[in-house]
Amino acid sequence: YWMHNGFLNIDNQKMSKSLGNFFTVRDIREKYDLEAVRMFLLSAQYRSPLNFSQEQIAQAKAALDRMYTARDNFEFLKQGAQERAMNAEEARLVEDTKACMKRFDDAMDDDLNTADALSALFELARDANSTITAANAPSRELCEFTLGLFNELAGVLGLLAEAEEKEDEIPADITQLVQERQ
Numbered sequence: 001y002w003m004h005n006g007f008l009n010i011d012n013q014k015m016s017k018s019l020g021n022f023f024t025v026r027d028i029r030e031k032y033d034l035e036a037v038r039m040f041l042l043s044a045q046y047r048s049p050l051n052f053s054q055e056q057i058a059q060a061k062a063a064l065d066r067m068y069t070a071r072d073n074f075e076f077l078k079q080g081a082q083e084r085a086m087n088a089e090e091a092r093l094v095e096d097t098k099a100c101m102k103r104f105d106d107a108m109d110d111d112l113n114t115a116d117a118l119s120a121l122f123e124l125a126r127d128a129n130s131t132i133t134a135a136n137a138p139s140r141e142l143c144e145f146t147l148g149l150f151n152e153l154a155g156v157l158g159l160l161a162e163a164e165e166k167e168d169e170i171p172a173d174i175t176q177l178v179q180e181r182q
Contacts, residue, residue, distance in 0.1 A: 005047065005050075006046070006047050006048045007050075008052055010051075010053070011052075032057050033061060036057055036064055043115055043118060044114075044115055045112075046112055064159065066125075067125065067160060070150065071150060071151065071154070071160055074129075074143060074150060075147060077143050078144060078147055085139065085141070087139070090131075093146075096131075097146060100121075103120040104117050104156075107119075117153075120153075121153050124146075124149065124153070125150065
């Protein structure tokens with residue numbers, strides 16, 4: 001796909017070398033968390049002008065942290081979940097989460113409206129979190145479905161990848177043992 005994005009402003013000024021407010025991706029990588037930058041860029045429609053500032057990146061980082069917290073909470077609840085069939089309230093939540101998935105898909109189909117897609121993702125996190133934590137002991141099936149859907153939708157946007165990298169990371173002592181054996 002070929003897409004043109006809107007202009008990027010820096011602290012409400014046009015980005016340009018003559019104003020001295022120009023920087024490269026390498027400069028951004030050294031100063032900011034790249035996943036927070038991605039979250040910032042996804043928070044607006046791609047053709048809209050975007051104002052890049054430290055405050056905006058900090059807000060994006062806070063939103064990203066909320067997503068990580070929601071995902072970690074789903075994983076924690078899954079560990080204590082019961083091996084049983086879903087009850088009626090849990091089945092209703094599954095239908096509600098499917099509605100969030102449809103809103104996500106509709107937003108992405110609407111000229112790649114990532115801001116609305118993020119809104120659907122946060123709605124999924126809020127609704128699922130409140131329902132699952134309200135239940136005394138949720139079913140494992142509900143927790144796995146919710147966590148799987150949340151990770152899938154976040155993955156479409158390229159978010160929450162940090163944890164995947166950490167999970168795949170091999171501890172240094174294990175790597176050393178493998179090297180010694182070879």
